[in-house]
Amino acid sequence: MNVLDQFRVSELLLRHVAQNYTPKRMQGSDHDALLRFQRPAMEELSDLFTSDRGDRRRDYLNHPPYRAAYLLLYFLPNFLKAGLLTLTTATRPTSDARILDIGAGPASASLGMAAGLRLLNPTLRSVEIIALDRSRSILRDAEELAARFSEQWGIAIRLRARDGDLRTLIRKLPDHPVDHVVVANTVNELLERKRGQLEPVELLDLLARLPQAARSSVWIIEPAQLPSARFIQALRDIIARENLGRILAPCVHSRDCCFNTPGNKNWCHTVWPWTPPGWYAAAQQALGHFSGALRLSYVVFSLAKQQNTARAAKSFYRIVSQPMTDNNGPVLLLCGNGRCWRLRPGQHPAMWNALKQTCHRGQLIRLSDTENSSEGIRLTRRTRLISAAPLEL
Ligand SMILES: C[S@@+](CC[C@H](N)C(=O)[O-])C[C@H]1O[C@@H](n2cnc3c(N)ncnc32)[C@H](O)[C@@H]1O
Numbered sequence: 172m173n174v175l176d177q178f179r180v181s182e183l184l185l186r187h188v189a190q191n192y193t194p195k196r197m198q199g200s201d202h203d204a205l206l207r208f209q210r211p212a213m214e215e216l217s218d219l220f221t222s223d224r225g226d227r228r229r230d231y232l233n234h235p236p237y238r239a240a241y242l243l244l245y246f247l248p249n250f251l252k253a254g255l256l257t258l259t260t261a262t263r264p265t266s267d268a269r270i271l272d273i274g275a276g277p278a279s280a281s282l283g284m285a286a287g288l289r290l291l292n293p294t295l296r297s298v299e300i301i302a303l304d305r306s307r308s309i310l311r312d313a314e315e316l317a318a319r320f321s322e323q324w325g326i327a328i329r330l331r332a333r334d335g336d337l338r339t340l341i342r343k344l345p346d347h348p349v350d351h352v353v354v355a356n357t358v359n360e361l362l363e364r365k366r367g368q369l370e371p372v373e374l375l376d377l378l379a380r381l382p383q384a385a386r387s388s389v390w391i392i393e394p395a396q397l398p399s400a401r402f403i404q405a406l407r408d409i410i411a412r413e414n415l416g417r418i419l420a421p422c423v424h425s426r427d428c429c430f431n432t433p434g435n436k437n438w439c440h441t442v443w444p445w446t447p448p449g450w451y452a453a454a455q456q457a458l459g460h461f462s463g464a465l466r467l468s469y470v471v472f473s474l475a476k477q478q479n480t481a482r483a484a485k486s487f488y489r490i491v492s493q494p495m496t497d498n499n500g501p502v503l504l505l506c507g508n509g510r511c512w513r514l515r516p517g518q519h520p521a522m523w524n525a526l527k528q529t530c531h532r533g534q535l536i537r538l539s540d541t542e543n544s545s546e547g548i549r550l551t552r553r554t555r556l557i558s559a560a561p562l563e564l
Contacts, residue, residue: 174251174254174255174286174290175247175251175448178286178320178323178324179323180247180250180286180320181247181448181450181451183316183319183320183323184242184243184246184247184316185202185205185450186319187242187312187315187316187319188205188209188239188242188243189205191239191312191315192209192235192236192238192239192242193205193208193209193239194208202450202453203450203453206243206450206453206454206457209236209239209240209243210454210457211236212236212237212239212240213240213243213244213454213457213458214458215236215237215240216231216237216240216241216244217240217244217458217460219231219237230305230306232276232304232306232308232309233306233307233308235308238308238309238312241276241277241309242277242312243454244454244455244458245276245279245356246277246279247447247448247451248445248465249276249279249280249283249355249356249392250279250280250282250283250286251283251443251445251465252280252283252355252392252443252465252467252469253279253280253281253283253284253287253353253355253390253392254283254284254286254287254290255287255443255465256287256390256392256420256467256469256471257283257284257286257287257288257291258287258290258291259420259535260419260420260471261284261287261288261291261351261388264288264291264292264295265292265295265350266292266294266295266296266297267295267296267297267298267299268285268288268295268297268298268299268350268351269298269299269300269301269347269348269349269350269351270284270285270298270299270300270301270349270350270351270352270353271300271301271303271344271349271351271352271353271381271383271387272300272301272302272303272353272355273303273337273341273352273353273354273357273361274303274304274337274354274355274356274357274360274361275300275302275303275304275309275310275313275332276304276306276309276313276356276357277309277312277313277316278300278302278313278316278317278330279355280353280355280356280390280392281298281300281302281330281353282300282316282317282320282328284351284353284390285298285300285320285324285326285328286320286324289324289326295326296326296327297326297327297328297329298326298327298328298329299328299329299330299331300313300317300328300329300330300331301331301333301344301347301349302330302331302332302333303333303334303335303337303340303341304332304334304337305334305335305336305337306334307332307334310332310333310334311332313330313332314330314332317329317330318330337361337377338377341377341380341381342380344381344383346382346383347383348383348386348387349383349386349387350387350388351387351388351389351390352378352381352383352384352387352388352389352390353389353390353392354374354389354390354391354392355390355391355392355393356392356393356394358374358391358393358399358402359393359398359399361374361377362374369398369399369402371402371403371405371406371409372409374391374406375406375409375410375415378474379474384474385474385475386475387473388419388471388472388473389471389472389473389474390469390471391403391406391469391470391471392467392468392469393467393468393469394466394467394468395438395440395441395442395466395467395468396468397438399468400438400439400440400468401438403439403468403469403470404428404430404431404438404439405431406470407422407428407470407472408427408428408431410472410474411425411426411427412427415474416472416473416474416475417472417473417475418470418471418472419471419472419473420469420470420471421439421441421469421470421471421489421533421535422470422489422506423487423488423489423506423507423508423535424506424507424508424509424510426509426510429491429506429510429511430491430511437491437492437504438468439468439491439506440466440467440468440532440533441465441466441467441468441469441531441532441533441534442464442465442466442493442531442532442533443464443465443466443531443533444463444464444531445462445463445464445465446463447463467533486537486538486539486557487507487535487536487537488505488506488507488508488512488514488535488536488537488538489505489506489507489533489534489535489536490503490504490505490530490531490532490533490534490536491504491505491506491511491532491533492504492532493532494527497513499515500515500516501515501516501523502514502515502547503526503527505536505548512543512547512548513546513547513548514547514548514549514550515547515548515549515550516549516550517541517542517549517550517551517554518549518550518551518552519550519551519552519554522550522554522556523550525556526556529556530556536556536557537556537557538550538554538555538556538557539553539554539555539557540553540554540555541554
């Protein structure tokens with residue numbers, strides 16, 4: 172059973188949209204009718220998101236049709252991204268968890284994290300979410316969805332919503348310890364564009380006003396687009412260079428990000444292969460989107476004042492490209508041990524094929540018995556791949 176079925180996310184989400192955003196006469200009709208009704212708003216919202224975010228109506232989530240469209244188009248992938256990251260990155264499963272969700276929207280990310288924490292720890296009892304957003308209306312959806320999930324999952328999920336501008340809300344928050352601070356798909360809206368560039372120091376400044384941030388892990392999750400990914404890479408380098416905290420993921424070393432070099436056209440992002448539920452795939456197709464994957468850029472760090480110890484184990488690598496071919500043949504880019512490496516099939520084509528089939532961009536892998544030189548890494552006959560099996564989505 173996949174993660175979404177296990178948590179009955181689609182079913183609860185569609186029921187919520189049908190009951191709150193669809194005329195009474197249509198309630199109880201099938202998914203196709205619901206999606207046909209919501210399609211014009213989904214088209215408009217999707218256009219709004221792909222055009223320059225600076226032009227976006229500030230209050231788009233106060234407009235009910237856009238709220239319904241946001242829930243249908245973005246809740247599911249954002250829930251899954253946060254859930255999968257939690258599952259692959261969180262280290263301390265506790266029986267009670269507290270999450271501060273900044274720019275929460277319908278709490279897609281914090282509810283996804285709650286699901287991830289539940290998978291890590293089946294004895295998880297309660298999750299408290301403090302959800303901050305300027306839209307009171309979308310926070311009402313968050314409250315209702317949290318209540319539905321709580322009932323369904325058998326965990327006490329308490330969501331406390333606070334509406335207002337984040338900069339003001341953050342200053343007024345009581346010093347209430349939380350385990351995780353999540354900022355998902357919000358950085359672009361939160362920070363003003365300056366000379367066309369987002370400024371990571373502004374976000375660090377904002378987090379520094381938050382006493383909770385110094386004691387929690389901070390999760391910044393953004394779409395896998397070049398400006399967001401570069402913002403995250405720059406943020407990560409400031410934290411690592413100035414020793415402001417500890418990078419937990421995706422980096423496997425604490426030196427400068429290997430993509431932050433002049434003229435480098437690549438950027439760090441993760442691509443999780445995903446077969447979406449039928450209704451979601453149909454909605455995407457109707458909008459002309461055909462994505463069989465979840466794409467994201469992210470960084471997880473703790474601002475605790477301690478030595479930066481990004482996972483620096485020699486044999487850990489993050490896959491940072493798709494399989495490609497260059498002048499010297501097939502190659503896969505890996506980040507690890509302080510730099511970017513070119514991995515080649517070497518003497519083990521079967522292992523190379525297995526790597527291509529089972530691993531995805533952004534996955535953390537461990538390889539034994541490789542042949543390393545300044546030219547790159549080659550598989551030998553003795554190389555073994557030690558890595559988690561791909562998650563079933
Ligand atoms: C794209 S949504 C992301 C929602 C959710 N985190 C997710 O991943 O699906 C961005 C959210 O940030 C909120 N937001 C943006 N700037 C804000 C600000 N200055 N103050 C309060 N909320 C803000 C918006 O209202 C919106 O709900």
